[in-house]
Amino acid sequence: MFSRAAYTTGTRAFRAPSFAQGRMASTQAGPGPFGADRKAAIAWFTKAAAGSAILGYGVSNYIATDERIAPLSKALSDSVNALQKKADDLGLKLPFTVAHAFSTADHGLHPPHYPWDHYKPWKTYDHASIRRGFQVYKEVCSACHSMEYIHYRNLVGVSHTEAEAKELAAEYEYKDGPNDVGEMFMRPGKLTDAMPAPYPNEEAARAANGGAYPPDLSCIVRARHGEEDYIFSLLLGYCDPPAGVTVREGLHYNPYFPGGAIAMARALYDEVCEYDDGTPNNASQLAKDVTTFLSWASYPEHDERKKMGLKTLAISTMLLGLSVWWKRFKWSYIKSRKIVYKPGKFDEV
Numbered sequence: 001m002f003s004r005a006a007y008t009t010g011t012r013a014f015r016a017p018s019f020a021q022g023r024m025a026s027t028q029a030g031p032g033p034f035g036a037d038r039k040a041a042i043a044w045f046t047k048a049a050a051g052s053a054i055l056g057y058g059v060s061n062y063i064a065t066d067e068r069i070a071p072l073s074k075a076l077s078d079s080v081n082a083l084q085k086k087a088d089d090l091g092l093k094l095p096f097t098v099a100h101a102f103s104t105a106d107h108g109l110h111p112p113h114y115p116w117d118h119y120k121p122w123k124t125y126d127h128a129s130i131r132r133g134f135q136v137y138k139e140v141c142s143a144c145h146s147m148e149y150i151h152y153r154n155l156v157g158v159s160h161t162e163a164e165a166k167e168l169a170a171e172y173e174y175k176d177g178p179n180d181v182g183e184m185f186m187r188p189g190k191l192t193d194a195m196p197a198p199y200p201n202e203e204a205a206r207a208a209n210g211g212a213y214p215p216d217l218s219c220i221v222r223a224r225h226g227e228e229d230y231i232f233s234l235l236l237g238y239c240d241p242p243a244g245v246t247v248r249e250g251l252h253y254n255p256y257f258p259g260g261a262i263a264m265a266r267a268l269y270d271e272v273c274e275y276d277d278g279t280p281n282n283a284s285q286l287a288k289d290v291t292t293f294l295s296w297a298s299y300p301e302h303d304e305r306k307k308m309g310l311k312t313l314a315i316s317t318m319l320l321g322l323s324v325w326w327k328r329f330k331w332s333y334i335k336s337r338k339i340v341y342k343p344g345k346f347d348e349v
């Protein structure tokens with residue numbers, strides 16, 4: 001360790017504050033900005049408050065009325081918009097941005113967040129729910145919606161056994177061929193077939209649904225803002241339109257759907273499916289199950305991803321421990337080295 005040749009200690013004088021001056025004189029009363037004394041100031045503030053309240057009431061009710069302000073604020077926002085557009089055209093960035101009014105009617109009601117089991121970091125999908133959800137899709141949604149990226153083989157080991165999936169596939173006839181005389185033929189479905197599409201093409205689907213296209217549900221959870229919460233809310237969100245809202249013939253009011261009017265009628269009611277596992281089949285249970293199934297269809301790698309994540313965390317924790325030990329081992333010589341400094345004889349220099 002370093003040792004100092006000479007070491008001096010100085011005593012620092014402790015200077016206590018002097019109270020000799022005595023207390024400061026209290027603030028003196030005198031003519032202030034609001035009157036000669038306290039009383040006058042209070043009277044001044046009272047009059048000012050009453051006066052501005054009366055003035056504010058008068059201005060907001062008789063002068064700055066909505067009818068008078070609306071054209072002004074429109075003119076202002078028009079000119080700001082025009083300025084923004086000019087700046088955009090010129091490639092300039094303005095120091096402010098134009099805010100656009102947000103309406104829940106245009107963008108859809110924001111769905112609440114539901115406690116999905118598989119949102120918890122250590123949970124996989126509820127596979128019994130996926131199985132029931134597939135049943136709901138098959139019995140209800142598949143009348144209008146395709147799932148062209150989901151094949152029967154994808155169900156194996158997820159919601160069904162191989163034998164069950166083969167049986168499900170064989171319920172439908174698929175066009176195949178050509179055979180050795182060049183003809184197309186129908187054959188029962190196999191594991192490699194996708195879910196059967198209800199319509200041969202988009203035009204047929206639109207024609208059957210009043211011009212609206214029932215989207216393919218393979219990736220629908222990924223494809224919608226709000227994901228599971230949105231699909232679940234949408235399926236159960238049907239209600240009477242509020243006063244003043246009229247919905248066009250053939251459309252249905254649903255506040256969660258952007259615009260509020262959806263071409264899909266309510267599909268899920270209590271007891272439209274019969275579950276074999278004894279789970280209650282009310283509409284919200286059906287909606288939860290079909291949403292879980294659609295979520296799996298969108299994120300089939302979900303369970304594997306979480307398992308990999310846990311393994312990564314476990315292995316990297318071990319590696320971190322090991323590397324801390326290794327670092328301390330390698331540095332121990334340097335860290336425990338003792339440096340001794342022997343000063344020369346300064347007096348003689």
Ligand code: HEC
Pocket residue numbers: 136137140141142143144145209212213214215220224231234235257261262263264265267268290
């Ligand atoms: C009678 C036919 C029909 C049935 C049955 C049906 N849908 Fe639809 N679905 C439609 C149509 C048509 C649309 C397009 C609506 C639109 O664009 O206005 C649609 C749209 C959707 C959308 C997309 C909404 C959006 O944000 O664009 C989802 C999700 C959906 N359906 C889920 C389901 C589910 C889940 C089921 C089964 C429980 C189901 N549908 C049953 C006809 C149907």
